[in-house]
Amino acid sequence: MSELVGRSISELKNLLAEKSVSAKEILAAHLKQVQSLDGDIKAFTCLTEERARKQADKVDEMIARGEELPALAGIPVAIKDNICVAGYPTTCSSKILANFIAPYEATVAQRLDQAGALFIGKTNMDEFAMGSSTENSALKITANPWNLERVPGGSSGGSTAAVASGMTVVALGSDTGGSIRQPAAFCGVSGMKPTYGMVSRFGLVAYASSLDQIGPLARSVEDAAITLSVIAGYDKKDSTSIPDRQRNQTAQFETALTQSADKLMKGLRVGIITELTGEGIEPEIVSSIRAAASTFEKLGAKVVDVSLPYAKFALPVYYLIATAEASANLARYDGVKYGLRETEGDCSASILQMYMSTRSRGFGAEVKRRIMLGTYALSSGYYDAYYKKAQQVRRLIKNDFDSVFQNCDVLISPTSPTVAFKIGEKTDDPLSMYLSDIATIPANLAGLPGISIPAGLGKDKLPVGLQILGNALSDAVVLKVAHAFQQSTDFHNRQFPGLAAVG
Ligand code: GLN
DSSP, X not given: OOTTTTOOXXXXXXXXXXXXXXXXXXXXXXXXXXXXXXXXXXXXXXXXXXXXXXXXXXXXXXXXXXXXXXXXXXXXXXXXXXXXXXXXXXXXXXXXXXXXXXXXXXXXXHHHHHTXXXXXXXXXXXXXXXXXXXXXXXXXXXXXXXBXXXXXXXXXXXXXXXXXXXXXXXXXXXESSSTTHHHXXXXXXXXXXXXXXXXXXXXXXXSSTTTOEEEEEESSHHHHHHHHHHHBSOOTTOTTOOOGGGOGGGSOGGGGGSSOHHHHHTTOEEEEEGGGXXXXXXXXXXXXXXXXXXXXXXXXXXXXXXXXXXXXXXXXXXXXXXXXXXXXHGGGOXXXXXXXXXXXXXXXXXXXXXXXHHHHHHSOHHXXXXXXXXXXXXXXXXXXXXXXXXXXXXXXXXXXXXXXXXXXXXEEEESOSSSOOXXXXXXXXXXXXXXXXXXXXXXXXXXXXXXXXXXXXOGGGOEEEEEEEEOTTOHHHHHHHHHHHHHHOOGGGOOOHHHHHHO
């Protein structure tokens, strides 16, 4: 493994500043890592090397001219394949978009580009971000770097596996019901879903628009915070983007990380979500979360038990709202405007036949299941009983959070009820797959920020994720608590164990 791989943003930036390495060399080291590992891990759907090389040259010229470097100058970044990078494919790991080249750039990609980041490539995902294991990709199955027979989690499995295996320094994922946090837990990295509206969704292919949020994946909270500072901000192209005047303390997330752990934690109130630390959660995971709670106590925080009584309805509520929104968002893939057009060789096919063959060939089984579920929940006669009821319960879940946040600064729970499961273990049982997100979905329904960070090893010596949730707009508090934990533990430094077997 090259000595430039596995480094933090600040280490790499120091090396650049003191001219002991060039951006070109950083890029080459990471591309080499991709070459030697991605054959087994299969994290990338395409490489964007050419663009990265141009950017590396620009950064090296800036260094030569003695200019100050922007936040991510020379830092390799991977981007989930549902986020548009102009001129490159955006497939959402679906056959229906297999030949689609993004004609424009997502706001997050523009921001990363302006910050000097090197785009390594686009990453594999569950088709249209529907899934918890990246096995729903129509393109390939990504493996977990810790154990190649296990899933990396999903749906941002490609981005997460790329970070965990050192093929990139940071990556972007999207989280609709847990798709950043759950894979972060499975691969032993830090992954954050910001407050809804914190990061622009312009250029993110919509799955369930009221829940989707882009966020960073990194090997430390510090690197996630630096990346979030770059991508967050008001964007007039996204009507749900939070205006500047409401973004109080949150502009510079990394400033939350400048104090020592006990200063950061002194006097903070941490609530343990009781509904998520009992039945149905692997016992090793529960003990890691309890151990994390005592770490916080030792640092001066007060830990209390809290209850979210309506959280038990989060899963059915989510699978009604998310599928309803998905059925509307995915109506645009009809063979006319985007991607695949299927006439089955019959040039005289009617437009209806063309729609039907395009959609039946283009979408995978899980996507079809969800379009059907969502269409049903929205149909006249069932709307009130399902969709409207789900929206009402969504409000009750939000109310639960509002009341516990009157007494707590952050909440903690496991990120996932299990460690990474085996490839193929849950593919025939969608319900058990849906249960993987039981702990992450409530935050999406309520629009709250949450992070998953490594908190130890569980069953089969696989990583356990600790989830930290905050109130709306308190993303900086979440980062602060997560950083305090990483300053006083070394779970996040235990990386790449699978690489010996691979390389
Ligand atoms: N696993 C959940 C789903 O399948 C969440 C996906 C996501 O966050 N994109 O919908």
